[in-house]
Amino acid sequence: MFKALADPTRRTILDELTRQNGQTLFEICGRLTTAHGLGSSRQAISQHLDVLEAAGLVETRREGRYKFHYINTGPLQYIVERWLGRPSGPERP
Amino acid sequence: MRINLTSVFVDDQEKALRFYTDILGFEKMHDVPLGEDRWLTVVSPKDPGGPNLLLEPSSHPAVKPFKEALVADGIPFASFDVDDVKSEYDRLRGLGVRFIQEPVEMGPVVTAVLDDTCGNLIQIAHRPI
Numbered sequence: 216m217f218k219a220l221a222d223p224t225r226r227t228i229l230d231e232l233t234r235q236n237g238q239t240l241f242e243i244c245g246r247l248t249t250a251h252g253l254g255s256s257r258q259a260i261s262q263h264l265d266v267l268e269a270a271g272l273v274e275t276r277r278e279g280r281y282k283f284h285y286i287n288t289g290p291l292q293y294i295v296e297r298w299l300g301r302p303s304g305p306e307r308p
Numbered sequence: 309m310r311i312n313l314t315s316v317f318v319d320d321q322e323k324a325l326r327f328y329t330d331i332l333g334f335e336k337m338h339d340v341p342l343g344e345d346r347w348l349t350v351v352s353p354k355d356p357g358g359p360n361l362l363l364e365p366s367s368h369p370a371v372k373p374f375k376e377a378l379v380a381d382g383i384p385f386a387s388f389d390v391d392d393v394k395s396e397y398d399r400l401r402g403l404g405v406r407f408i409q410e411p412v413e414m415g416p417v418v419t420a421v422l423d424d425t426c427g428n429l430i431q432i433a434h435r436p437i
Contacts, residue, residue, distance in 0.1 A: 235410075235412070238382075238409075239381060239382020239383075239408060239409065239421075240381040240382055240383075241381055241382035241383045241384070241409070241421070242382055242409045242412070242421070245412070245414045245419070246412070246414070248414075248415070249413075249414045249415035250415075257381075261381075277380075280376065280379045280380060281379060281380065281382060281408050282380045282381065282382075283408075
């Protein structure tokens, strides 16, 4: 998951899915190009989406003949639980 | 050089004619019987001397996988100019048209993507002044 998040283009893809969830590859590419000036090829974006999907951060759903991409923030919850819980012991001075 | 004809591959010419005229608002220009198929074109009533859109039968074996792959990735086959994407989106939604991309600002243009019910995705766009 950290590898997936390490790439700025992949983080931008997640930003855009936060703005509008459930996008086709075409719409994601259009938003990256016009809103962020990212000139990556469609194939490159498709590969970024594969990495995000392998990390569980993006889910794809087929609706009829269309394929939409959705953000899944579930895996991020583990990070929150691991380090952002209130630590025991004395407060920081 | 000018563009006088471009085409979309349609699964069913009669169904396509209805969609492109009754729903999208184009007008039939040529309708010539050609065996099982027709030389079937439509034009925009706003530009009757403009390019014809040929509703080309998609019976060639290469066409089906090509169209399916484009549709899966949301890639529109053609783009049509409208005065205002949002109002056209509302009008077409009211007629039961399925959109797979709602109106979005894409740099200098506003675009939306609809399903033409004949196996294609079509983009509509306008450039705000």
